[in-house]
Amino acid sequence: MRNSIRSSLTIALFTFIFIAMTHQVSAQRQAGDVGLGVQIGQPTGVSLKIYNPGASTDFLAAWDWDNFLFLNIHAIFDASLNDAHTIHFFYGPGGFIGIHQNPGNNKIDLGLSGNFGLDFLIQNFEIFVQATPRLSLKNTNNFNIGGGAGFRFYF
Template structure:
């Protein structure tokens, strides 16, 4: 299944059971995580994937224990390539293995690659929850986007994903 960002026409609908299954899986894993497993060290680098809109390669780099940079690269291999970059502030939720994160960002990338490429550019924000299990991070977030090139468009994207931390200083 190609990773295609829906256009303004008639976006395809994913089956409700697929999204419900993913949410149940994330909640089950969150219930088994313990706060002692949390890993948020300066310099930590995580790589993985996310599903949703847009789905694709998900990277995260911690500058300090509470500040990270999050990047997403997505393409359908034919018509578009898009990147999302966010600066995130992360805080643990008291008495819980979950962390809350939020921050501003931007969206950039070419569209209509098969024809004459047009630049997509916009501002975005990201708000979500995550938890850590050893070297893995499971996350769920919502990303409101205000795209102003090539045309003005407002969208709310949602994603769930998994990252593996490659580097711990």
């Protein structure tokens, strides 16, 4: 299972780099625009981003393959990597709350997380690849890294 996820993320990353290097278009995001899309990876879920030039807000309502449902929220800062402002490096702090669903024994988890990655804009469409390190503070004090690739459409 993990090898197929790594393979998918590797393919997505190389596709992202290829697209970013071969397209010269201008980005069209404006302050207050809302991006809605999906992330596929570890975790898989629905992504919502409220764009602002200073600090955007990023939400991910997601599920993990081992019966873990959770919500991530991050403040996202970005820096343009090219003159056309279509490729960005982003990073930011955040947190998560989650529910481990086991028959007769549901546990609530809570912790700190970060988010960093790359995004590529084509008009109102964004493709992204990201990693999300998470530190659980409630039940287990364990550290893990999630991440994925996805897209958002801004309106």
